[in-house]
Amino acid sequence: MKQLSILLLAIALSACTKKEAPKTEKLTQYVNTFVGTDGPGNTYPGAVVPFGMVQLSPDNGIGGWDRIAGYFWPDSTIAGFSHTHLSGTGAGDMYDLLLFPTNSRFTDDLWPDQKAYRPYSKFSHENEEASPGYYKVMLESSEIEAELTTTERVGMHRYTFPENAESKIILDLGYALNWDAPTETTIKIENDHTISGVRKSTGWAKVQHMFFVAEFSKPFENIVLTPEADLQNNSEVGGKNARFETTFKTTEGEQILVKISLSSSSVEGARKNLQAELNHWDFDAVRTEADKKWEEQLASIKIEGSDYQKEVFYTNFYHLFLTPSLLSDVDGAYKGADQKPQVAKGFKRYDTFSLWDTYRAAHPLYTIVCPNEVQNMIQSMLAHYDETGLLPVWSMAGNETNMMIGYHAVPVIVDAYFKGLPMDAEQAYAACRASGMNKTEEMELYREYGYVPFNEEGENWSVSKTLEYAYDDWCIAQFAKALGKEQDYELFAQRADNWNNLYDEKTNFFRAKDVEGNFLEPFVSKEYTNVYCESNAWHYLFAAQHNIKGFRDLMGKERFTELLDSMFTYYPSAEDELPIFSTGMIGQYAHGNEPSHHVPFLYNFTDTPEKGQKYVREIIDTQYSNKPDGYCGNEDCGQMSAWYVFASLGFYPVNPANGIYYLGSPSLDEAVINLPNGKTFTVTAKNNKPENVYVKSVKLNGRILKNNFITHQQIIEGGELVFDMINVLK
Structure with missing residues (x-):
């Protein structure tokens, strides 16, 4: 009897243990792919895997700055689903291979002013959802449900149709937005369920080739090719605006799937990609695999915090991995930047x-x-x-x-x-x-004068170029020194000091000079002129990232601190006309553009680092959110997101090439970086509250950190960084 009681107790404890075992938290649930689709973010909400070749996303079909990524949250129409998009840029390019399902229920001409008729559908955000690697929407004008998912090189569509005798799927290679324009398109019917071809186009990138193979799960019934073709004698059409349309009779709830594989190299390359990555029709399995890839990618950093913090953090972390994007096929083939066939051997x-x-x-x-x-x-x-x-x-x-x-x-x-x-x-x-x-003309002038002289005809971003060239020169100098190339080291180290050639000690700003060495007049620090790249003199004031101490000492620490203070408190006046890229303004600090991203962390070079801690938290709290307008500027291929990830962890690379991360004010209770080498680096913020923005002390592996920075080596060795946060500094 006693043994039976012990056995029953063991079973009960086992059941209790199983019941209380913690479930693995899915991180993809916190990603909102619609963040950045409103306001100036210029992101897209569609399906993609980390660094994937395919970015399969809905297009509203309307051009303009707000629709650079093809989709704008306030819009209510969808023109179809194209397979390539840029994430968060100011460049209106890509939008390759627009696929669109429709039927006879669609009768509206939603845009009667368009030059060439193209069907659009109305949609509502209430009938739309997305998650990493997946997108779904109800096309209300035809009552067709569209779902998208993807592998690295293949986009997969699943369309659920109502009963209709004239259900259609259209592939429109002539579709273009913004800067994009087709130059040569071809569609070939290979059999009763497969087409292939190419869309060659120009735009921001002048020579773009997108070869494809598209397989349909249901055989074609009636086919229309544009330009018109005699299908009995010719299965291929070309020109600038090739278009394929097939009609199906569908029953209620019938699903038709389409797989479209891409290649920059050839149709055969696209075919190999399709065979290697998606040789079945299981849409849900592809979606699950895409979600798994994202889960593994996001799991490299596990955080503790509120649901809101997790949503903002993992959405930003997600956007980090949308670019760079894959260019090579499964066998390594791709179109090179020399416009010749190339093969990547041993790398992607x-x-x-x-x-x-x-x-x-x-x-x-x-x-x-x-x-x-x-x-x-x-x-x-x-x-x-x-x-x-x-x-x-x-x-x-x-x-x-x-x-x-x-x-x-x-x-x-x-x-x-x-x-x-x-x-x-x-x-x-x-x-x-x-x-x-x-050998560009401006580089020749830069080498001759030690700066880029302003051009009276065009003004050529001369100050910004000089400062950025000098930073890159410093990087080359360090590389040369490490490799024992002393002559090169001396050359580039000297050029790394060229920032000083444009420093005006009277105003304490970097200013444009002519070939005679005269400063350009008049000078107003907050004015946006073409001697500064998308900026003004304030935004480039602290651009000598490789020699912040030297710049500080040149003007004196007190004046350096005063200018930092002024940058965050000298607000534009109501009369100032701010350009489109000056957003996220805190004084003259513009978080919506990149040149001043490191500036809040420069208080570490003053006697008042707590000021930087306050501003870092202010930027985190006011310039990011989990809403569609959650970015204060273009997301810019991961940079805006990377700033948030670093800042929320409590450190940031002021000089991105020296392996040093300066401390700020962590916003997360805890974050564990799961390093690829199997080690972990944990960041903990004790007493972390919204009002506790100041750092009382920092410990690294149990010892008080005497520096105001940590190194890359310290991170990858694993360990623990503990911030003790307080509200008021004494």
């Missing part, structure tokens, strides 16, 4: 490098959470160098757009090198040096 070829933005925080964050992918990125940049003779500036779709300024692939490569990531150091250095010695 990435593109969509928004480096003027992402070198600042996104790429340093990648070195912590996904260093293996960083190796792919570095090899991709070096492939771009092999193809063009220079590193990428702002590359996408196998092109160099040369948008923005600097040669900021250099700090990305140098940072990775000093963090010990494998690379061919000699090739990498040669590529960095080539970019630093490029």
Whole structure:
């Protein structure tokens, strides 16, 4: 009897243990892919996997700045679902391969003023949902439910139709928005359920090739090709606006699926991608796998906090992994930046490098959470160098757009090198040096004068270019020194001081000079002129990221602190006309644009670091949210999101290439970074409350941290960083 009682007790305890076992928290539930689709964020809500080639998302079908990513939250129409999009940029490009289902219930001409008729559908956010790797919407004009998911290189559609004798699916290669325009399109009918072809286009990226193979789960019934074709004798059409339409008889609730694989190299490349990644019709399995990939990616940082904090954090973390995007096929083939066929051997070829933005925080964050992918990125940049003779500036779709300024692939490569990531150091250095010695007219002037003289005809962003070139030169100098290239080290170290050539000690600002060395007059620090890139003199005041101490000492610590204070308190007046990129303003600090992202952390170079802690928390609390307008500016391919992730953890890379992260004010109770090497680095904020924005003390692995920074090496070795937070500093 006693043994039976013990057995029953053991069973009861076992059942209790099983019942109380904690469930693994799904992190994807906290991601709101609609954040950034309203306001200036310019994000898209559709289906994509981390760094995927396919960005399958709805397009409202209307052009304009607010619809740069194809979709704008306030709109109420959908023109279809295209397979490529840019995340958070100011560039109206991509939108390849628009697919749209419709039927005879659709009778509205929603946009009668359009030059060429294209069906649109009304929709409501009440009948729309999305999560990482998945999107669903009810197309109200036809009562068709559309669902989207994706692998790396293949987009998958599932359309649930009502009963209708004229249900249709349309593939429109002539569809274009904003800067995008087709130059050559082809559609070929391969059999009764497969089509293939190419959409060649121009835009921001001048030569874009998107080859495809599309398979349908139901055989075609009636086919219409545009331009008109005799299908008995010709199964292929071309021109600038090729269009395919097939009609089906559908029963109530019938589902038709479509798989569209992409390739920049060839139709055969697209076919290989389809065969390798999606050789079945199980939509739910693809969606589950996409969710799994996102879950694994997001799990590299586990946080504790409120649901709201988790929603904002993981939504920002999600946006970090949308770019760079995959360019190479499963066999490595891709269209090179030299417009020739290329093959990536032993690495994934990435593109969509928004480096003027992402070198600042996104790429340093990648070195912590996904260093293996960083190796792919570095090899991709070096492939771009092999193809063009220079590193990428702002590359996408196998092109160099040369948008923005600097040669900021250099700090990305140098940072990775000093963090010990494998690379061919000699090739990498040669590529960095080539970019630093490029033969453009402005670089020749920069080398001659030690600054870029302003151009009276165009004014050419001369101040910004000088400061950013000097930073990149510093990076090359450190690389040269590490490799024992003393002559190069001396050359680039001297050039790294060129920021000082435009410093005006009377105003304490960097100002434009002509070839005679005269400052451009008149000068008003808050005015936006073309000598500053998307900025004014305030935004570039602290741009010597590689020598903040030298800049501080040049003007004196007291004046340095005064200018920092003024930056956050000198607000634009009602009469000031702010350009579209000056958003998220706190004084003259513009969080909606990148040049001043590091500035709040510069209080670590003063006697009042607590001021920076206050401003960091203010930016976290006021410039980000979990709503569709949750970004105060363009999300910019992960940079805005990377700032939030770093800042909420309590540190930030002021100089993105020296492996040092300066402390701020963590907003999270706890965060555990699950490092790829199997170790963990935990950040804890004791006494963390909304009002406790100041840091009383910091301990690293149980010892008081004497510095106001931590290093990359300390993070990857694992350990614990503990902030003790307080409300009022005594």
